[in-house]
Amino acid sequence: xxxTTEIFAPIQEGLTRVEARLTSQANDRFPFLSNxxxxxxxxxxxxxxxxxxxxxxxxxPHDGVKVEIMATAVELLHIATLIHDDTIDSSNFxxxxxxxxxxxxxxxxxxxxxxxxxxxxxxxxxxxHVGVIRRFSETIMDLSSGELRELVGTFxxxxxxxxxxxxxxxxxxxxxxxxxxxxxxxxxxxxxQAQALKEFSCELGMAFQMVDDILDFEGTEKEIGxxxxxxxxxxxxTLPAFIAMERYPKENPVSRFFDEPENADLLAKAxxxxxxxxxxxxxYAIAGERxxxxxGLLLTLPKNDxxxxxxxxxxxxxxxxx
Amino acid sequence: xxxTTEIFAPIQEGLTRVEARLTSQANDRFPFLSNxxxxxxxxxxxxxxxxxxxxxxxxxPHDGVKVEIMATAVELLHIATLIHDDTIDSSNFxxxxxxxxxxxxxxxxxxxxxxxxxxxxxxxxxxxHVGVIRRFSETIMDLSSGELRELVGTFxxxxxxxxxxxxxxxxxxxxxxxxxxxxxxxxxxxxxQAQALKEFSCELGMAFQMVDDILDFEGTEKEIGxxxxxxxxxxxxTLPAFIAMERYPKENPVSRFFDEPENADLLAKAxxxxxxxxxxxxxYAIAGERxxxxxGLLLTLPKNDxxxxxxxxxxxxxxxxx
Numbered sequence: 001x002x003x004t005t006e007i008f009a010p011i012q013e014g015l016t017r018v019e020a021r022l023t024s025q026a027n028d029r030f031p032f033l034s035n036x037x038x039x040x041x042x043x044x045x046x047x048x049x050x051x052x053x054x055x056x057x058x059x060x061p062h063d064g065v066k067v068e069i070m071a072t073a074v075e076l077l078h079i080a081t082l083i084h085d086d087t088i089d090s091s092n093f094x095x096x097x098x099x100x101x102x103x104x105x106x107x108x109x110x111x112x113x114x115x116x117x118x119x120x121x122x123x124x125x126x127x128x129h130v131g132v133i134r135r136f137s138e139t140i141m142d143l144s145s146g147e148l149r150e151l152v153g154t155f156x157x158x159x160x161x162x163x164x165x166x167x168x169x170x171x172x173x174x175x176x177x178x179x180x181x182x183x184x185x186x187x188x189x190x191x192x193q194a195q196a197l198k199e200f201s202c203e204l205g206m207a208f209q210m211v212d213d214i215l216d217f218e219g220t221e222k223e224i225g226x227x228x229x230x231x232x233x234x235x236x237x238t239l240p241a242f243i244a245m246e247r248y249p250k251e252n253p254v255s256r257f258f259d260e261p262e263n264a265d266l267l268a269k270a271x272x273x274x275x276x277x278x279x280x281x282x283x284y285a286i287a288g289e290r291x292x293x294x295x296g297l298l299l300t301l302p303k304n305d306x307x308x309x310x311x312x313x314x315x316x317x318x319x320x321x322x
Numbered sequence: 323x324x325x326t327t328e329i330f331a332p333i334q335e336g337l338t339r340v341e342a343r344l345t346s347q348a349n350d351r352f353p354f355l356s357n358x359x360x361x362x363x364x365x366x367x368x369x370x371x372x373x374x375x376x377x378x379x380x381x382x383p384h385d386g387v388k389v390e391i392m393a394t395a396v397e398l399l400h401i402a403t404l405i406h407d408d409t410i411d412s413s414n415f416x417x418x419x420x421x422x423x424x425x426x427x428x429x430x431x432x433x434x435x436x437x438x439x440x441x442x443x444x445x446x447x448x449x450x451h452v453g454v455i456r457r458f459s460e461t462i463m464d465l466s467s468g469e470l471r472e473l474v475g476t477f478x479x480x481x482x483x484x485x486x487x488x489x490x491x492x493x494x495x496x497x498x499x500x501x502x503x504x505x506x507x508x509x510x511x512x513x514x515q516a517q518a519l520k521e522f523s524c525e526l527g528m529a530f531q532m533v534d535d536i537l538d539f540e541g542t543e544k545e546i547g548x549x550x551x552x553x554x555x556x557x558x559x560t561l562p563a564f565i566a567m568e569r570y571p572k573e574n575p576v577s578r579f580f581d582e583p584e585n586a587d588l589l590a591k592a593x594x595x596x597x598x599x600x601x602x603x604x605x606y607a608i609a610g611e612r613x614x615x616x617x618g619l620l621l622t623l624p625k626n627d628x629x630x631x632x633x634x635x636x637x638x639x640x641x642x643x644x
Contacts, residue, residue, distance in 0.1 A: 029467050032474045033467060084432055087432065088432060106428070108470065108474065110409065110432055111406070113436075114466035115466040115467060118439075118462030118463040119459075121443055121459035121462065122459040124459075126456070130452060134448070137443035137444040137446075137447055138444055139440075141350075141437055141444060143436075143440075144433045144434075144437040145437055148430065148433040148434065148437065149352060151430060151433065152354045
């Protein structure tokens with residue numbers, strides 16, 4: 001399997017400039033805020049979303065600056081979301097580094113998150129493209145709406161698989177979609193190509209989140225670095241749980257666990273049921289259908305290094321193990 | 323003294339349409355979120371900021387729709403800020419209604435606040451004016467930066483009067499400034515008029531916040547509806563406290579209270595010192611200077627009903643008692 005560095009080779013210089021933009025943005029205000037921002041930006045993620053923006057721009061000759069500004073914006077938006085998510089989940093660590101809320105308290109984390117949300121919007125404005133700016137604002141609405149849908153639905157048996165797809169679109173695929181589409185639009189791609197890259201990115205995001213949700217049930221606590229079935233233990237139903245509940249409508253420990261959320265035995269039984277290989281396989285098959293559709297969209301685009309990278313990214317979504 | 327309804331008479335119809343836009347926006351997503359938004363929008367504020375946008379637009383013949391969209395955006399931004407502020411302060415009530423964080427918990431409040439921030443930005447995009455959109459995003463950065471400055475500075479004797487002015491610019495005057503300036507720009511006012519209305523609104527906002535901070539030390543708990551000196555009790559220095567500390571550099575109970583924040587006697591002594599009529603008068607004099615400058619800027623504009631309303635608003639800032 002190729003490393004991320006290898007996949008991102010066609011856009012490595014652009015990604016480096018995105019990092020530089022993040023760093024220079026950290027020093028705009030007063031020392032406390034700068035320190036907080038530097039801490040956050042150094043908790044380096046995979047830069048998956050800005051890479052998508054840069055790769056999606058590569059189907060049309062273009063001035064790189066606007067696309068790189070956009071790539072910086074989508075990464076900032078992702079970071080802001082993570083900060084508020086960690087605050088809500090009371091998580092103390094992210095990628096091995098202490099979270100803002102753990103270091104300086106939830107109130108600081110809420111405000112630094114707000115600042116980064118706003119900062120991401122300011123970057124988008126510098127693209128000068130009102131359509132892209134508006135889509136970006138709608139994406140922030142999607143992200144908070146998706147998180148809220150998840151939060152208020154916990155431990156409710158009214159959660160549906162349709163609601164699940166809406167939720168993962170809002171909380172994950174929406175930003176993937178905007179990352180790809182905006183790269184295409186700002187590079188001057190045709191409306192058809194921009195639409196194909198938007199839909200490709202959306203399907204990639206849907207599959208990415210489904211696999212994330214499947215991994216939550218796979219392997220052992222040691223392998224995945226958190227308790228197996230942590231979504232379920234928090235009262236959140238995801239794809240494998242929905243498949244299990246559909247397959248065993250009568251004898252279902254999930255709803256019994258939701259009635260008694262303190263009952264560890266019921267949780268263990270529910271996780272056991274969902275973890276069955278046939279259920280995990282079915283869930284991967286559904287994620288695989290999204291990837292197949294994404295690949296079809298990709299093949300409508302001219303072949304180049306970036307298309308190869310996007311195809312490789314897609315393949316890795318199904319193969320990743322963390 | 324004129325009532326707010328009388329002052330807002332020239333723009334009453336526009337304000338009604340702004341209310342209608344707020345209400346219709348509440349129904350975009352799923353029922354829980356709609357209920358939360360309706361609850362928040364019904365906690366009706368004074369609509370001071372959207373009024374400023376509408377009044378500032380009245381110096382140039384214009385299509386009202388864009389200006390009303392902008393007015394809706396500034397009110398949404400203000401509401402989002404209040405929700406995060408209430409969450410941070412753990413406030414249970416605002417204008418006599420229960421806060422979101424009290425009703426549904428802090429996590430819901432953080433996410434609903436995020437949603438409204440994003441929603442405000444989406445409204446601004448519909449003005450189609452990239453300059454206004456960018457200024458709006460910068461204002462969101464200002465608001466969170468100002469709140470953060472306040473939060474991390476509490477109980478520190480390093481707080482300075484210059485830092486105070488920066489902080490109240492960021493947390494209050496910045497949005498006033500953007501409210502007025504954007505109304506002027508979107509109405510097609512000349513650059514000079516837009517600049518005058520921006521500066522007028524900024525000074526109005528600075529005076530408004532100073533008076534707010536003075537009122538925190540005036541009268542009794544019964545009159546102002548919260549404990550006297552609540553800012554100081556939370557470790558926040560404001561204009562009257564800075565004047566008192568400058569006047570009595572040697573025998574100052576404020577720094578002694580900051581060393582012992584649990585000591586109610588020291589707090590009472592500090593409040594007594596700041597409450598002295600001569601100190602309160604000096605603070606009003608400084609706010610009055612801002613108002614005088616604002617009035618001067620207003621007089622450069624052609625006289626009309628809206629200018630009269632803006633002048634009346636300014637007069638009321640110094641006279642208000644709650």
